[in-house]
Amino acid sequence: MHGALMTSLILTSGSAQLSLRPDLGASIESLQLGEVAIMHSSAIAQGAALMHAKDSASYPLLPYSNRLANAQLVWAGQHYALAPNFAPEVHAIHGVAWRRAWVVAEQGAAHARCTLSHTADEDWPFAFDAWQSFALTDKRLIMDMGITNRAATPAPAGIGWHPFFVKRAGSHISFEAKGRWEMDAAKLPSTFSASGGLDRSCAGLDVDHCFDGWQGPVTLRDERMHLQVHSDFSRLVVYTTPTNPSIAIEPVSHVNNAMSLPHADDAVAQGVRILLPGESWASTMTIDMQAL
Secondary structure, X not given: OOOOOOOOEEEEEOOEEEEEEOOOOOEEEEEEEXXXXXXXXXXXXXXXXXXXXXXOOEEEEEOOOOEEHHHEEXXXXXXXEOOOOOOOOOOEEOEOHHHOOOEEEEEOOOEEEEEEEEOOOOOOOOOEEEEEEEEEOOOEEEEEEEEEEOOXXXXXXXXXXXXXXXXXXXXXXXXXOOEEEEEOOOOOEEEEEEOOEEEEEOOOOOEEEEEEOOEEEEEEEOOOEEEEEEEOOOEEEEEEOOOOOEEEEEEEOOOOOHHHOOOXXXXXXXXXXXXXXXXXXXXXXXXXXXXO
């Protein structure tokens, strides 16, 4: 963790406050508008110190989203056995960026930029550089994320965000999509079915799906807050259970497990990008916040 900040980095604008942890994947520790929590950290909610990005309020998905089946990657005729990273699951999950310390490259009162340099290892066989930027206003959080392929060969890449939003008693989620991927017992996508998205109360909601053909914002509203989540991606992972105090709303570039498909053309059709050596790619996620 050399060069990384080991404490929280606080951004403020008006009544909005964002707490970042560059040392823990440049994850979000908390996001609040006044006294109202926007995001949910399982560690903070239990009164504990945040020690791992998986317990944060949001973390980056880079260079892939969700699961790689059995932690196996086959790419350009080469087989790579990756390290499973989410015990007790046998899969590799959510890439490597959330498990690395990032460096603070820029910092202001309401903005910050963090960077990461990855060297090929057992977690991911392709070197890359990455960046995240955070810009906060009193009504909006803008997050940019990008990656540059530093390998000597073309490499697959994916980008995504994994925010956990507070789920209050009156929470209601709505968004439009064209379909969703059904999950099998191994938590991997199996079949594709038509779906118009969601428009329902979060109470009793039990969902763990990658929606495809996502368009327009995701609206999450309750008795205290009205949120809209925007991204230029067309895939969206949504996860919650009836007893979960949060709902994960994850804009992602590709379908779960897309990099495990045997043919690169199929992976690309499901959203995987192939970056040439030195090529960069970036995307943006925006959260609009309105207290009620």
